[in-house]
Amino acid sequence: xxxxxxxxxxxxxxxxxxxxxxxxxxxxxxLYNLIGKNSYLTPNNYFEDNLLKIKSFKxxxxxxxxxxxxxxxxxxLVLVTAFWHVTNSTLPETSxxxxxILDYYIGNDEDIDSDILLEISENYExxxxxxxxxxxxxxxxxxIESILDDLNINDFATIDY
Amino acid sequence: xxNIKDSEILEMLSNDKLFxxxxxxxxxxxxxxxxxxxxKMVHFHEDADDVxxxxxxxxxxxxxxxxxxxxxxxxxxRIATNETINYLNKNKKHIHQNMNDALNExxxxxxxxxxxxxxxxxxxxxxxxxxLPAKQKQVFIMRYxxxxxxxxxxEILNVTVGSLKASFHHAMKKVETxxxxxxxxx
Numbered sequence: 058x059x060x061x062x063x064x065x066x067x068x069x070x071x072x073x074x075x076x077x078x079x080x081x082x083x084x085x086x087x088l089y090n091l092i093g094k095n096s097y098l099t100p101n102n103y104f105e106d107n108l109l110k111i112k113s114f115k116x117x118x119x120x121x122x123x124x125x126x127x128x129x130x131x132x133x134l135v136l137v138t139a140f141w142h143v144t145n146s147t148l149p150e151t152s153x154x155x156x157x158i159l160d161y162y163i164g165n166d167e168d169i170d171s172d173i174l175l176e177i178s179e180n181y182e183x184x185x186x187x188x189x190x191x192x193x194x195x196x197x198x199x200x201i202e203s204i205l206d207d208l209n210i211n212d213f214a215t216i217d218y
Numbered sequence: 219x220x221n222i223k224d225s226e227i228l229e230m231l232s233n234d235k236l237f238x239x240x241x242x243x244x245x246x247x248x249x250x251x252x253x254x255x256x257x258k259m260v261h262f263h264e265d266a267d268d269v270x271x272x273x274x275x276x277x278x279x280x281x282x283x284x285x286x287x288x289x290x291x292x293x294x295x296r297i298a299t300n301e302t303i304n305y306l307n308k309n310k311k312h313i314h315q316n317m318n319d320a321l322n323e324x325x326x327x328x329x330x331x332x333x334x335x336x337x338x339x340x341x342x343x344x345x346x347x348x349x350l351p352a353k354q355k356q357v358f359i360m361r362y363x364x365x366x367x368x369x370x371x372x373e374i375l376n377v378t379v380g381s382l383k384a385s386f387h388h389a390m391k392k393v394e395t396x397x398x399x400x401x402x403x404x
Contacts, residue, residue: 077361077365080361080386080390084390084391084394085390085394086394087339087394087397087398087401088343088362088390088393088394091339091340092362094336094340095254096334096335096336096337096340096344097257097258097263097333097334097335098263098332098334098335099253099263099333100263100333103263104249104250104253107245107249107253107267107270108246108249110271111245111249111274111278112238112245
């Protein structure tokens, strides 16, 4: 039996049965009069539709992970290409700004909503042929290793092949 | 859908073959309750819809780790509350605004919302709650709208019952005073 069980029992029961009406009582008559009035509405059949939306979750984690990996991969490719440009040519101002944004996303991917990453990955259409042509095999190996390092073995278990 | 016990839902969720059905029961049983809890915090349907999706996504991902040390619905309430707070923090705007400007903007937005059908008193009540500090607002909503007992709120927020009573009392006084001060507009 927990310590002080009987000592605390009375207050525990009182906390359960103390009604809101008792508590508001004469202290807050206006609030008392407004109890139970709901002024918020939902679209028609919202909860029925919502149930269907939520039922589709089964496929969602895999999809999010796939796009997360894809978006990180795409962004890293751009970064590697940008790095190559920095070391081999003068970088225009716009590319620097893009790099900063990419740095931010890559460095904070844990804190960024997966939907944002999903959106980025969907909007971003890299020309892999051109970009890969600029990347050496060694850089590509480093990049692939860095992605694999970030992935947990459990992540692979959730991917549908 | 049948009125199914939490223990039966949890049993289904622990069985891979029955998981989908169990999750459907879980959503069906709790979605409205959680939705209204979230909605009272965020006020607008579109925001509540986002948060309820995130909440159930999180429940979906972590239900297998649920240890039954707390009640199922208090565990989900905790997730919903945390998701709501994260959502509000993420979407916090106009930090530079003073409270009156922020409340006026809030009032105009609520008035023009197609999913708000309150009279002046209810609009005033929403404004009164909106001006509360975040912690008091949570406690006030759980007690006033959700009618949860202090023991349950204590389990959800991991705060002592004494502290919750004090928070609710302060919040109640502030909202009542706000309503009284603006009663001529009602």
